Amino acid sequence: MNAAVRAVVRKAIFHEIEVYGVFGGYAGLISGNIKKLELGSVGDIIHRGGTMLYSARCEEFKTKEGQQKGIDQLKKHGIDGLVVIGGDGSYMGAKALTEQGYPCVGVPGTIDNDIPGTEFTIGFDTALNTVIDAIDKIRDTATSHERTFIIEVMGRNAGDIALWAGLAGGAETILIPEENYDMNDIADRLQKGNERGKKHSIIVVAEGVCSGHEFGKQLKEATGTDNRISTLGHIQRGGSPTAFDRVLASRLGARAVELLLDGKGGRAVGMEQNKLVDYDIIEALGRKHTVDLDLYKLSQELSI
């Protein structure tokens, strides 16, 4: 997110436009926590996780009154357009502002990779690398103790983190909310692996399927053998961003500014096949994010 903030600020100043930062998400917008940003304000942040602007989940902004207060603040500060960087909640807010006629551009920033209109969201690659690092470490102990490990990852209702990290981490089984699973089949595969002399196993469960603990209980009932559970949690949301995320964020942030400069509000930027794209934000949010089912099929073929 910081790399995106930096790109927005620097690109705007490059075009001799004043930039203001809204601190604390929509809550900060409503309360007027808005400060002018200079070139130096975004120095030394490209490699840092989190966001220098802070963030908040804001119930009030879901109401028309809250949105109007936000628009009033923007007008009071003489701000002509807003770049919103975030996930589901942020996009809903940007959509509401667009519906009320305020020029807004959405930049997809969430580890979940679940925003329609882009193949990748900012933060997804960094989260993936964190998960893979954890899987590799857990695999060491799974191997030495000959155990089955269940690793629960984030993703809200999307299976992207589980799928990509499971594939990259060589997981034996990956459970995603987009596809049903068959416990008998999983137990069978574990049994067959055992017969081949394979005594450990990694199962990645997306939080959108169920909790790792819940799945662990079901698996124990089906196999009669013990397992261990690791819930990775919020470590997936922090850490220094990968090169991929920094470049993606720089490109998307800069494109958002270009769109506003061209007088194009109500857009959502994204990247498809390594090209920048932008869509009507209302139309884009009406679409459904889909997980890559070819990748899911591949993961199953490679984990026999």
Ligand code: F6P
């Ligand atoms: O959207 C990002 C995300 O980390 C999801 O993967 C997760 O379900 C959710 O946020 C957790 O939210 P919170 O930190 O508010 O509990």
